[in-house]
Structures are given as structure tokens and as C-alpha cells.
Amino acid sequence: MERTEIVSVFQKKIFGLALTIGAASFIMAQQKVNISGNVKDANGGVGYASITFKNQQNSQLSDAALADVDGNYKIDLAPGNYDVSIEAVDYKKFTQTIRVEKAGAISPFVIVSDGKANLNNTTDIQGVVITATSTKPYKVELDKKTYDPSQDIVSKGGNLQDVLSNVPSVSVDTDGTVSMRGNSNIRFLINGKPSSLLGIDDGADALKSIPADQIEKIEVITNPSSKYEASGTAGILNIILKKSSKMGFNGSVEGTLGYLPNTRLNTSLSWKKGSWTYYLNGGGSYNRNKSTNNSTYNYLLDPVRLSNNASIFTDQRGKNKSENKNYNVNSGFVVDLSEKSSLNASVMFRTFENEGTETIDTYDRIVRKDIDADDYPDVPYTILDKNSLRVNESIRNNNSFQADLGFDQKIGDKGQLLSLATSYQTNKSDSSGPIDQTSIVSDGTSESVVNNILNNSKNTTFLAKADYELPIGENSKLEAGARFDLNNNDYSYFVNQSTNDSPFEILERFTSDTRYDEKISAVYSQFRSKIGNFGYQLGLRMENTNIDVSFKSMENAELVEVPKNYTGFFPSAFFSYNLDKSNQILLNYSRRINRPRSWFLIPFMSFGNDRSLFLGNPDLNPTYENSFELGYSLSKSKIVFNPTLYLKKSQDEVNFYQYDALDTNGNTVLYRMPVNAGSETNYGLDLNATYDPFKWLRIMGNVDLFGYDNSGSYKDFSYEGNGFSSRLRLTTTFRPDKKTSLQIQGFYRGSEKTASVDRHSMYSINFGATRTILDGNGTLAFNIQDIFNTRARENTTYAPSYSQYQYMQWNPRQFSISFTYRFKQGEKIEQPKKKKDINANSSGGDDMPPM
Structure with a gap:
């Protein structure tokens, strides 16, 4: 197949997928009603609280919302019974069952910092944890260091090679050779595994094939533990690609000249x-x-x-x-x-x-x-x-x-x-x-x-x-x-x-x-x-x-x-x-x-x-x-x-x-x-x-x-x-x-x-x-x-x-x-972590796939 045919098929598939998802979202939207509400405590609205609505009859109709700075939120839900889970920083986790019948405002949820709230049947939330964007681009953990490229302005619109040029302990030579602490014998992984995305014998060309915008984070493992493969005397660079965990249909488009x-x-x-x-x-x-x-x-x-x-x-x-x-x-x-x-x-x-x-x-x-x-x-x-x-x-x-x-x-x-x-x-x-x-x-x-x-x-x-x-x-x-x-x-x-x-x-x-x-x-x-x-x-x-x-x-x-x-x-x-x-x-x-x-x-x-x-x-x-x-x-x-x-x-x-x-x-x-x-x-x-x-x-x-x-x-x-x-x-x-x-x-x-x-x-x-x-x-x-x-x-x-x-x-x-x-x-x-990493400091835990 010619390259132009491949590109044409590729473009048609992307367009078709986007059209299908958009149509499905439109149809579902016709069956929903708009709900608004507020999360507050004795002093007023609780900003950035997480509210999750779990449909008791059909989990496909479940959804979640994030309150604004004043505790207000809006969400589209299908009529039915919902288990509402709420979480906010410095507040106890709890749930409540509500009935959604028509559009409009519902009674505010009132929570207090000691974990008690005037909500019926309050229990600990087991399903949802809100994760805010890290303010630190570099975190130190027990067996690795994690780098967040989202705050790298000089690599915007670039590729993996450009991002690696900014990662601490990593350097990129003029010919594209990547080294850690002067050693170029690095084991590259994509999402914890060797990947064909980096090609075979391609060197710098392979690094240029991964856009910077698709990289979630980079794990720098200068001294890997025994659960990681033993190859790579310089260490391991694990490239974590983005996988959105946001509710509903989300996306982004990036263009560079x-x-x-x-x-x-x-x-x-x-x-x-x-x-x-x-x-x-x-x-x-x-x-x-x-x-x-x-x-x-x-x-x-x-x-x-x-x-x-x-x-x-x-x-x-x-x-x-x-x-x-x-x-x-x-x-x-x-x-x-x-x-x-x-x-x-x-x-x-x-x-x-x-x-x-x-x-x-x-x-x-x-x-x-x-x-x-x-x-x-x-x-x-x-x-x-x-x-x-x-x-x-x-x-x-x-x-x-x-x-x-x-x-x-x-x-x-x-x-x-x-x-x-x-x-x-x-x-x-x-x-x-x-x-x-x-x-x-x-x-x-x-x-x-x-x-x-x-x-x-x-x-x-x-x-x-x-x-x-x-x-x-x-x-x-x-x-x-x-x-x-x-x-x-x-x-x-x-x-x-x-x-x-x-x-x-x-x-x-x-x-x-x-x-x-x-x-x-x-x-x-x-x-x-x-x-x-x-x-x-x-x-x-x-x-x-x-x-x-x-x-x-x-x-x-x-x-x-x-x-x-x-x-x-x-x-x-x-x-x-x-x-x-x-x-x-x-x-x-x-x-x-x-x-x-x-x-x-x-x-x-x-x-x-x-x-x-x-x-x-x-x-x-x-x-x-x-x-x-x-x-x-x-x-x-x-x-x-x-x-x-x-x-x-x-x-x-x-x-x-x-x-x-x-x-x-x-x-x-x-x-x-x-x-x-x-x-x-x-x-x-x-x-x-x-x-x-x-x-x-x-x-x-x-x-x-x-x-x-x-x-x-x-x-x-x-x-x-x-x-x-x-x-x-x-x-x-x-x-x-x-x-x-x-x-x-x-x-x-x-x-x-x-x-x-x-x-x-x-x-x-x-x-x-x-x-x-x-x-x-x-x-x-x-x-x-x-x-x-x-x-x-x-x-x-x-x-x-x-x-x-x-x-x-x-x-x-x-x-x-x-x-x-x-x-x-x-x-x-x-999803909440199974258990806090007993050896990790407060900056993070061990989330890299083993072996």
C-alpha cells in the first residue's frame, strides 16, 4: 500500500471514530437532564470538591463533576437513583443516595472538617480520588525519579528527543545519542515495556517519532531494583504515554510550524x-x-x-x-x-x-x-x-x-x-x-x-x-x-x-x-x-x-x-x-x-x-x-x-x-x-x-x-x-x-x-x-x-x-x-492506591509496571 493511501485510511479512521463518539455522546445527551448543586461547610462553599454520581441500575450512566472555587457544580444525568460520593481535601469521605427526576437544583451537600456531616448514611468513599496537577516538575522516590514534561516550555511542539534534553541526569548529544551521567547504555521502555514505537536500529530518528504532547511523564531509574530487567548499565528511562482518566469524552489537538x-x-x-x-x-x-x-x-x-x-x-x-x-x-x-x-x-x-x-x-x-x-x-x-x-x-x-x-x-x-x-x-x-x-x-x-x-x-x-x-x-x-x-x-x-x-x-x-x-x-x-x-x-x-x-x-x-x-x-x-x-x-x-x-x-x-x-x-x-x-x-x-x-x-x-x-x-x-x-x-x-x-x-x-x-x-x-x-x-x-x-x-x-x-x-x-x-x-x-x-x-x-x-x-x-x-x-x-508505598516519601509511590 502506498504511503498516501495509508495516510488517507489513517485520516478516515480518526474522523470516523471521532464522528461515532460524537454521535453517541449526542444521543445520550438527549436522555439526560441538567443538575446543579453546591458543596459547602459551615463557612461557605468548599472549592474543588469531587462529586461522583454512581447510577444504581446502569453503571454506564455514572458520571462525575468537579466543583468550582465556590463549591458550585453542574452535570447532565439520566433520571434514576444515584449513590453520590464526595471527597474534598481536609474533609472526611462520605456518600449519600439521591433520586434524579427532572432538571434543576438539588439540595446542597454540607460537610464539616471533622468528618461529620448532616448527610444520611455517611460512609467512606471507596471509588474516587481527585488528583491535582503536581506543582513540582521533579519528584524523588525510593527507586526512581519522576519528571513531568508538561512544564517544559522549550520542548512545546517538539518530540521525545527534545523532552529528554531537559530531563535532569539525562543529556542528549548533537547526533541524538542519549546518555545518563555520561553512559549511553540506557534501556528505553514505553509504559513499562520495550516498544516497537522506538523502532529497530533507528537511533535519534526513533526518538523524534514520539510527540512531546503525548508524554505524560518520564521515570528516570538510575539504579533499578531486581524487579526490573537487568539490561542497561546506565539505567532505565521509562516513557509513560498519556491515557486520559477523565469522565466523558475528552480530547486535544496540537499543531506545530x-x-x-x-x-x-x-x-x-x-x-x-x-x-x-x-x-x-x-x-x-x-x-x-x-x-x-x-x-x-x-x-x-x-x-x-x-x-x-x-x-x-x-x-x-x-x-x-x-x-x-x-x-x-x-x-x-x-x-x-x-x-x-x-x-x-x-x-x-x-x-x-x-x-x-x-x-x-x-x-x-x-x-x-x-x-x-x-x-x-x-x-x-x-x-x-x-x-x-x-x-x-x-x-x-x-x-x-x-x-x-x-x-x-x-x-x-x-x-x-x-x-x-x-x-x-x-x-x-x-x-x-x-x-x-x-x-x-x-x-x-x-x-x-x-x-x-x-x-x-x-x-x-x-x-x-x-x-x-x-x-x-x-x-x-x-x-x-x-x-x-x-x-x-x-x-x-x-x-x-x-x-x-x-x-x-x-x-x-x-x-x-x-x-x-x-x-x-x-x-x-x-x-x-x-x-x-x-x-x-x-x-x-x-x-x-x-x-x-x-x-x-x-x-x-x-x-x-x-x-x-x-x-x-x-x-x-x-x-x-x-x-x-x-x-x-x-x-x-x-x-x-x-x-x-x-x-x-x-x-x-x-x-x-x-x-x-x-x-x-x-x-x-x-x-x-x-x-x-x-x-x-x-x-x-x-x-x-x-x-x-x-x-x-x-x-x-x-x-x-x-x-x-x-x-x-x-x-x-x-x-x-x-x-x-x-x-x-x-x-x-x-x-x-x-x-x-x-x-x-x-x-x-x-x-x-x-x-x-x-x-x-x-x-x-x-x-x-x-x-x-x-x-x-x-x-x-x-x-x-x-x-x-x-x-x-x-x-x-x-x-x-x-x-x-x-x-x-x-x-x-x-x-x-x-x-x-x-x-x-x-x-x-x-x-x-x-x-x-x-x-x-x-x-x-x-x-x-x-x-x-x-x-x-x-x-x-x-x-x-x-x-x-x-x-x-x-x-x-x-482509583485509590492499593496501599501506600511503605518506602516512598510523600512525593509519590511506585507505579511503574514491574519486570
Whole structure:
């Protein structure tokens, strides 16, 4: 099916769904009458009280209302008998039965702060809890930190990558690489599970496919407990997408226009009635990217290999322009089958298209002596110049599908819970395009080379898990579970070549087929409890990994198989001590694993830049890491202060072995291969703070002061790097009036020297502004990314045979304006928590899906 047909069908389905929901709402509205009332105490109206009307005959006719600041409310109800539940802050929960017969006002509900009210049959409400919008964008909990992006003005109208650029303890490099405390080995989850929404091998492109407007919150788990999967030595980033819990039909639409250009249209629809909740999020975007990548190489050991005593200097100037089109939809439902059981299901679709042109201009200068320098010291060097122009035109397509099914069952009346979940995901990527390179040498000779590249990959993932919770007394809980992951990846790579208009020939060493099968079986158990102000959680996880890699190239037709099977134990320990309601000390430990990425194990080279080639290593083994953290949390009305000392020690660290060699045309080519070489130690202070000195001013800062020590050796190269560096982010938000917000954000990353790379410092400044319009239903937002156009990466790489300087700017300065409209806003309600998290502080509890 053509893309235009897909878009047409997508648009028709959204329109049809909206029309159907709207028609159903209209029909039901004809059967209802308008009711008004008031909630008050002895002193007058009680603002923002929650009033829930539960129909005794038909739960589908139930609804809820939220009182205004004076305690007044209005609601449309069908005639019948209702159990009215009321809740307000600092007031006792209670219910009353009423009869609705016709439109008009009903008697006010009078409540008092001591829990007594002149309502008949007053009891505790069991069904509804009003949750107000958090005033803090950053919360510290026992085993994670939660970030609310809704208050990020600089990322309005953007995508997940833009949001992550603002998350404390997280940084995004100029090429889209995401890292936590300097470590890029992050495990990404969507709603607590791996997701095809992020694609396969897509990197930054996948992060751009998720609109910022669809993100509810981001959980930053720097030291995961044993109930979470053990992969990801940097930790876990769990992206929670929005699922509206408001009664009735609700929705929002967001549109964005920006420079390069950048256009985006997204919609979020939900319908909650009785025990059913339906939701639909979807949209599309179009944007252009423009990057710069310049390199300077100095090859030091070429005199040994060349027939003439010589050295080579190479200068490359690269530019990349691309167009991206993205469409995605996420739809599902949640239904309460009974008071103790619920079922949820969802599906996701995503398509991504990229058309790009990369131009690389290479200038080689070969300096050589045609005679013995010792015999003729006065003879100067002779210079041979060679210019190459390389144009790579590529088309990439990615299609993803995911289906999830979950079931929750409460057992007994003491808080036991059994949760079952399964997920099926497929992801297919195709890329193709010609590479045209013309070389001209100063002696007058020239050469024209054309390559065609076809690269196909397909991933299928199946996940099944079960989790069980058993409360023990008032302060303890036992958790246990099991999980199975099955991942199948198929890679196909084809390259042919034509030189000076000769017939095309297949390049056998680049043409290959690979099958990657991975099975991970896991079980875990953990126990948490609290003794006075002291809380603890101890856990152990066991994971068995079974990997089979089979590959075959045209150069070597024999099928090669590499089996890998290993079992690891991953303990975790968390301790907390509450000094008082606002102060808490946290100490934790966990063991993690970094499994080699599938394409890291494939021993075939990718044909992109013919002067710089990457090849995998089938002998690569996983990296294990021990992680320790000591933190302090202060949370008061005007300030949140969270410093954390951390130490991470890894074994069998993966470094990149780099070497150079001459190709058949005499050009020097750089080769890069991952290897297990040595160990790495990281330590530092990660400090996050939010300060609200005035109602109109908020200051949010993140400072990461860290040291590192990387040492090891592989063949002729030693990996030694140590030092101290920093990352800083400061965000200041002003509110000149109730409807306007202005935000300025600055970011700085200090210089850093690793085992083989000297990385230069970098800084950038962003600006954003929002204005609420249309009686609060609309929001206008404007932002500028990288005001001074300084966000670029510079580094120098050293190897035994060469040195390389590289400058890269992923995108120049950008700006955008967006408009969001919200309609039919209902009252947000959430089911009460099963039991207060005995180890969480007052800022929140553990609501991430386990395993």
C-alpha cells in the first residue's frame, strides 16, 4: 500500500471514530437532564470538591463533576437513583443516595472538617480520588525519579528527543545519542515495556517519532531494583504515554510550524463511561534536517607501508540534508470486569520515511620523498593531491506494529495482586540508495565509482510476564515474578559497484545475510518493609540468556554459527531513612548487565563512508557493572533538593578498537570494531534542585560533577583515560501574569578525555514562551533551540597510526510555534492506591509496571 493511501485510511479512521463518539455522546445527551448543586461547610462553599454520581441500575450512566472555587457544580444525568460520593481535601469521605427526576437544583451537600456531616448514611468513599496537577516538575522516590514534561516550555511542539534534553541526569548529544551521567547504555521502555514505537536500529530518528504532547511523564531509574530487567548499565528511562482518566469524552489537538521546516499535527481522544475507558493518540509530522560533519586525519605510520617514504594528510567536509515523514497511532481500552479484576489492551502503529543526501568532499595530500633523504638532504618533498566528491542518496522506511494485552486480578481483601501481561511487536526497516564518488588526482587521472546499497532488517519480539504482590502486615510486602523475552532479528545487506561506467559487480565482502535469535528467561523476588523511620528493600533476579547468531557472506559462502549462553544473578538493595516528613536519606546498590547489541556481533562491514568502516565482533561478551548510590532528598513548599553520590564499576568494558589500512586504490581507510578491553570506573555527584522563591519565578538546576577511569588493552593499542568533568543545566521560568510563561534554559558540558578521545566543551541556550487563550482551552507556544548556534561536538581521536579531529553539528538553530486546543475537559479521577508505598516519601509511590 502506498504511503498516501495509508495516510488517507489513517485520516478516515480518526474522523470516523471521532464522528461515532460524537454521535453517541449526542444521543445520550438527549436522555439526560441538567443538575446543579453546591458543596459547602459551615463557612461557605468548599472549592474543588469531587462529586461522583454512581447510577444504581446502569453503571454506564455514572458520571462525575468537579466543583468550582465556590463549591458550585453542574452535570447532565439520566433520571434514576444515584449513590453520590464526595471527597474534598481536609474533609472526611462520605456518600449519600439521591433520586434524579427532572432538571434543576438539588439540595446542597454540607460537610464539616471533622468528618461529620448532616448527610444520611455517611460512609467512606471507596471509588474516587481527585488528583491535582503536581506543582513540582521533579519528584524523588525510593527507586526512581519522576519528571513531568508538561512544564517544559522549550520542548512545546517538539518530540521525545527534545523532552529528554531537559530531563535532569539525562543529556542528549548533537547526533541524538542519549546518555545518563555520561553512559549511553540506557534501556528505553514505553509504559513499562520495550516498544516497537522506538523502532529497530533507528537511533535519534526513533526518538523524534514520539510527540512531546503525548508524554505524560518520564521515570528516570538510575539504579533499578531486581524487579526490573537487568539490561542497561546506565539505567532505565521509562516513557509513560498519556491515557486520559477523565469522565466523558475528552480530547486535544496540537499543531506545530517551525523552521527547517518542522510541521506536526497530533490529536489525543478519550472516552470514559462507567467501567470502560477508550483512548486514541495519533498524528503525523514532516521535518527537514541539516547536519555538518567535518574531519581532519593525519596518518602517522604510512611511511612504513608505502613504497616511498611518505605521510598522508586527509581533510573531509561532509554535509547531510534529509526529509523525514512520520505517522503514528496508539489506541486501546481499559475495562473493569469486576471490583477486583480489570483488562487492558492496546495497539500501536508507526511509519517513518527518510530521504537524505549526504555530500562528502575529501582532499588527500600525500607528501613523499622520491629519493633517500640521507643521501640528498636538500631535496624538497613532492606533493600529490587527490580530491574526491562523494554523494550518497538514500531512502529509508520503517514500519512498526505492537499489540499489548494485560490482566490484573486482586486476590482476597488484604491487597494481594496478580498481574499478567503479554506483548507482540514487529518492526521492519528498509534502506536503499546509490553512492556516486568521483576522484581527481593532480596528475590528471580521474576515477568514477558508483555503488548501490540495499539494507533490510526485520525484528520480531514476544514478551510474557507475571507479577505477584503479597502484603504482609501493615509495613511489609513480598513481590515475585517471571518473564520471558524472545527477539528475532534478520539482517540482509547487499552492495554492488561500477567503476568508470563498467558493468556492476557485487562486492562480496559487504554482501551478507544474518539471523540473530535471543531468548531471555528471568525470575525475581524482593521483599520490602519498614521499621519506624527506616525502610528497606532486598531483591534478587536471575536471568538466563541464550543467543544464536548465524551469518553467511558471498565472500565466504559457508554458514557460520556463534552460540552464546550465560546465566547471571543480579541482586539489589535499597535503604531509606526519614529524618522527618521533608528529609530523607537513600542508599542503594544493584548489579547490571550490558548485552552486546545485535549488530555489534555481526562481523561484516557496513558500506557508508568508504574511508571509515564499522565491523562487528562475534567474540564480544557482555559487560557487568556494580552500581552504588547515596542520596539525600529535601522536599518543601519552595524547594526540592536532591544530591546523589554515585559509583559505578564495570568489567569487560566495551571499547572501540580502531586501526587503518590501505585499500586496493591506495587510500587509507579507518576500521572501527567493538572489543572487550579492560574496565571502567565512574564516580560523581549528581545534584538536582528546584527553587520557587516567588509565585512568578521558578529555578531548576542539574549539576553532574564526575570522574572517570578507563584502562585496558587490545592487540597493539592501550586504552587509558581518566579525568574529571562536568555537565550543568539551568532552567529559569518566569510568569509575568497568570496566562503567560517565559523560560530560558542553558546547558554546558565540560571537556573530557577518555581512553582514546579528547572531547571539547560545549554549551547551548534555549528559549520558550507560552500563552493561555480561549478561556484556558487553548495554548500558544513559541521556542528557539540553540539561540547562539553553538551546539556542536568537537573531539580529537588518537590511535597508534593516526590522529583525527572531528566537528559535528546535527542541526543548526531552530524555532517553532505551536497551538494546542483542549475540548470537553472532564474531571480527572483515579482509583485509590492499593496501599501506600511503605518506602516512598510523600512525593509519590511506585507505579511503574514491574519486570
